[in-house]
Amino acid sequence: MIEKLNLTNEQEKIIKKVGEIGAENATIALSKLTGREVTLKVTDAQAISMEEIPNIIEMVEDTIFSAYTPILGILSGSMMILTPRTSGYMLIDMLNGNPPNTTKYLDRMGESALEETQNIIGNAYLNAMNDFMGTMLIPAVPRVASIYKNDVNALIRSRIKTSTDYVVTIKTDFTIENVTGIFILLLAMESLDPMMKALTERIGGGIMKFNRREVKK
């Protein structure tokens, strides 16, 4: 059982909304980048202990590629895609227009293709959040690492500054033909207040009204 933190209705609503609109934007962007049909599905949107993150990431291979980007702006967070090594190679071939099974190791051009994928998906989320909340969040330059799946936790801890052990986690699974991967948006718990404030300023408490309407149903 995943250890999670109870959030208020408003906080939960915002996190889910960010996931929904981000995935919608990212679907369009990733499809345009690869020229293929893509499926993105938000499979987790909650505040969980960082220790639990490996438990929500189901990777079929021990070695995974990670492309990560810190978020700059009023929120403290990080975004990353994680993909099993085999899927990573297939994605690199797809993006470079190579025949399947061309890529056998991760070279600089392959890293760059994965960084660009992270850049495109991450920005689709940030653009959606900026539109939704009226914020000005931008990504830093993305980086790629090849890691063992057991090291995901250490990677995440090194990429996010937070005073608690919990992080807001929005996990989206993506599929492009045989390529599978995960996009994770992680926000420090301290980011919830600026998010609520930005939203309140943006829509004058509209989210609260939205919640009340839902409760009546």
Place this chain on the structure above:
Amino acid sequence: MAKKVLIVDDSAFMRKLLRDIIETRNYKVVGEAGDGSKALKLYIQLKPDIVTMDIILPNKTGIEIVKEINKVDKDNNTKIVMVTALGQRQLVMEALQAGAKEYITKPFEKDRILEVLKRLE
């Protein structure tokens, strides 16, 4: 004569993609830069007709580089096209005010790049 293009993007993958698209028409990619310092150096050295400029780059942003280009070369006729994954209206305005002529959001269609380059001729 082919117009000279300088590509500024920290992603080697994106630089190759842009080069492959741009060189399908009568343009010659004369240089590629992955960061701001190299971009400025190549700009001065190569005097390109067109620059494609990313925004998120190591050390300084693409918008800062556009401002620097305009500072070091006040009479330049170079057309700068921002090519970036960032789509915020505020950034688009800032880039255009700094002197960029066009703003393309990644990911882009091949035709969009060629259409913009043609418009700038």
